Amino acid sequence: MSESAQVVVCGAGIAGVSTALHLVRLGVTDVVVADPRSPLTLTSDKSTECYRDWWPSSAMVGLMSRSIDLLERYSTESGNAFNLSRRGYLFLTSDRAKLADMARSAHSTAALGLGEVRSHGSAGGETGYVPAHLEGWKDSPEGVDLFMGGEALRRWFPEVGPSVVGGLHLRRAGWFSAQQLGMWMVDQASAAGVRFVGDEVVSVDTRGGKVCSVTLSEGESIDTITFVNAGGPLLDRVGAMVGTRLPVHSELHQKISFHDHLGAIPRGAPMVIWSDPQRLDWTPEEAAFLVESGRSDVIEELPRFCHGRPEGGEGANWALGLWEWKQNLRSPEWPLPEDPLYPELVLRGLSTMLPAVGGYSAALPRTRVDGGYYTKTPENLPLIGPVGPNGSFVCGALSGYGVMAACAAGELVAQHMTGAPLPAYEAAFRMERYAEPGYLKRATAGTETGQL
Ligand SMILES: Cc1cc2nc3c(=O)[nH]c(=O)nc-3n(C[C@H](O)[C@H](O)[C@H](O)COP(=O)(O)OP(=O)(O)OC[C@H]3O[C@@H](n4cnc5c(N)ncnc54)[C@H](O)[C@@H]3O)c2cc1C
Numbered sequence: 001m002s003e004s005a006q007v008v009v010c011g012a013g014i015a016g017v018s019t020a021l022h023l024v025r026l027g028v029t030d031v032v033v034a035d036p037r038s039p040l041t042l043t044s045d046k047s048t049e050c051y052r053d054w055w056p057s058s059a060m061v062g063l064m065s066r067s068i069d070l071l072e073r074y075s076t077e078s079g080n081a082f083n084l085s086r087r088g089y090l091f092l093t094s095d096r097a098k099l100a101d102m103a104r105s106a107h108s109t110a111a112l113g114l115g116e117v118r119s120h121g122s123a124g125g126e127t128g129y130v131p132a133h134l135e136g137w138k139d140s141p142e143g144v145d146l147f148m149g150g151e152a153l154r155r156w157f158p159e160v161g162p163s164v165v166g167g168l169h170l171r172r173a174g175w176f177s178a179q180q181l182g183m184w185m186v187d188q189a190s191a192a193g194v195r196f197v198g199d200e201v202v203s204v205d206t207r208g209g210k211v212c213s214v215t216l217s218e219g220e221s222i223d224t225i226t227f228v229n230a231g232g233p234l235l236d237r238v239g240a241m242v243g244t245r246l247p248v249h250s251e252l253h254q255k256i257s258f259h260d261h262l263g264a265i266p267r268g269a270p271m272v273i274w275s276d277p278q279r280l281d282w283t284p285e286e287a288a289f290l291v292e293s294g295r296s297d298v299i300e301e302l303p304r305f306c307h308g309r310p311e312g313g314e315g316a317n318w319a320l321g322l323w324e325w326k327q328n329l330r331s332p333e334w335p336l337p338e339d340p341l342y343p344e345l346v347l348r349g350l351s352t353m354l355p356a357v358g359g360y361s362a363a364l365p366r367t368r369v370d371g372g373y374y375t376k377t378p379e380n381l382p383l384i385g386p387v388g389p390n391g392s393f394v395c396g397a398l399s400g401y402g403v404m405a406a407c408a409a410g411e412l413v414a415q416h417m418t419g420a421p422l423p424a425y426e427a428a429f430r431m432e433r434y435a436e437p438g439y440l441k442r443a444t445a446g447t448e449t450g451q452l
Helices: 014-025 058-077 096-110 150-156 178-191 232-241 284-292 342-351 355-360 399-418 424-429 431-435 439-444
Strands: 002-004 007-010 031-034 050-052 089-093 117-120 144-147 166-170 173-175 195-197 201-205 213-216 221-223 227-229 249-259 271-274 306-311 318-322 367-376 383-386 392-396
Touching: 007 014, 014 031, 014 178, 014 392, 014 399, 050 058, 050 399, 058 178, 058 399, 058 424, 089 096, 096 117, 096 144, 096 166, 144 150, 150 166, 173 271, 178 195, 178 399, 201 232, 227 232, 232 367, 232 392, 249 342, 271 342, 306 342, 318 342, 342 355, 342 367, 367 399, 383 399, 383 424, 383 431, 392 399, 399 424, 424 431, 431 439
Parallel strands: 002 221, 007 031, 007 227, 031 195, 089 271, 117 144, 227 392
Antiparallel strands: 050 173, 089 166, 144 166, 201 213, 213 221, 249 318, 249 367, 271 306, 306 318, 383 392
């Protein structure tokens, strides 16, 4: 069987469905999205579903600010069908030197156009801090609140432990249901005529240096002159079908969802992030047992950025926790490899900043583990734009920020495909950047990527 389409999108993750929606919004509706899996089910519905406007480079600030503008617009258009909130990200530290660094970086990052920095002193009195609304995002503050003392911070966040000396609360940040956003996009695109096909792309015919057709595993061939690789963790394998070698690798990232029956994480909490490295408080007996069982890796000092948040609205009692306590680079495979110690590591890590989580040390709560891969370029910027033969495009390498970036990433690749005007940040995400002499060295030198 053979058919034709103006565009074939390979992959119905959040990147692929956003690409389809934005093609529609730019007037292209003759689009096929091919994926053997149900939309969003490989990585995009496994994330922590958080977003923030806080990034270390002006290109990423441009992309994310645009993406959050679109999230807010679609939240309004859809009657907030995907529960966009703006509780913020609260970075915490027990180290005064780090707090001083946080203060410096708050001012330099805010200078990229991210709004005002409101500083709250070390005393616990009236500080002018404005809390976020529990639901929705409208009318919650933007910019950043800097707490220069633990008492000032605990006045608003009493769940935070006594070792915390201050922190940074990013305000244009929060979470949403990525699965519901994605399905809203699928519905919008389908209603405009986009066809979702439950089949795998197995080859792309690029005779004469241009895209001619795409073959699916059931044998169907689709004549097309435009192909988009939105293959997520399989980006490099799909890239090989159009003869390109994409500079990407994948890291395993997992998260726990736990039944917080002790109410250790308040329902109104923001996303909380521990910014210090830490050693977990194993008893001498536990430490000896871990060494004996070959797990001395978990008794060493472990890296920063253990983080978590409440999940679900009023009356719910689930919470999420994540910690990339050890980098795990690997070729993507499913089912995901398991580490039986992971839930306990995350809960112990969280209890350093949220002591009530330590209540689970006697008996772990009911816990689920899932996750997927961060697919990344060496400098952790995405790949969005033309690549390889004429008519071939990529929208991927969305790392640990893909659900928050998806709206602007899909819009940008659709702009490239249709010849629409491009935003100023587009050049930073093109494949051509790697051809610039010295680019990678410059881009990776001392860069704080902000990865969680
Ligand atoms: C534990 C964890 C937490 C995260 N937390 C956050 C967060 O808080 N905020 C955030 O913004 N991001 C977060 N992320 C990152 C985010 O989930 C990803 O960046 C994003 O989901 C990537 O979307 P994607 O569409 O590129 O990939 P995917 O969702 O994996 O979709 C790719 C699709 O391509 C399809 N495909 C591949 N090959 C083919 C082929 N040959 N033919 C047809 N289809 C094909 C696959 O079947 C798949 O459906 C997190 C990720 C993880 C793992």
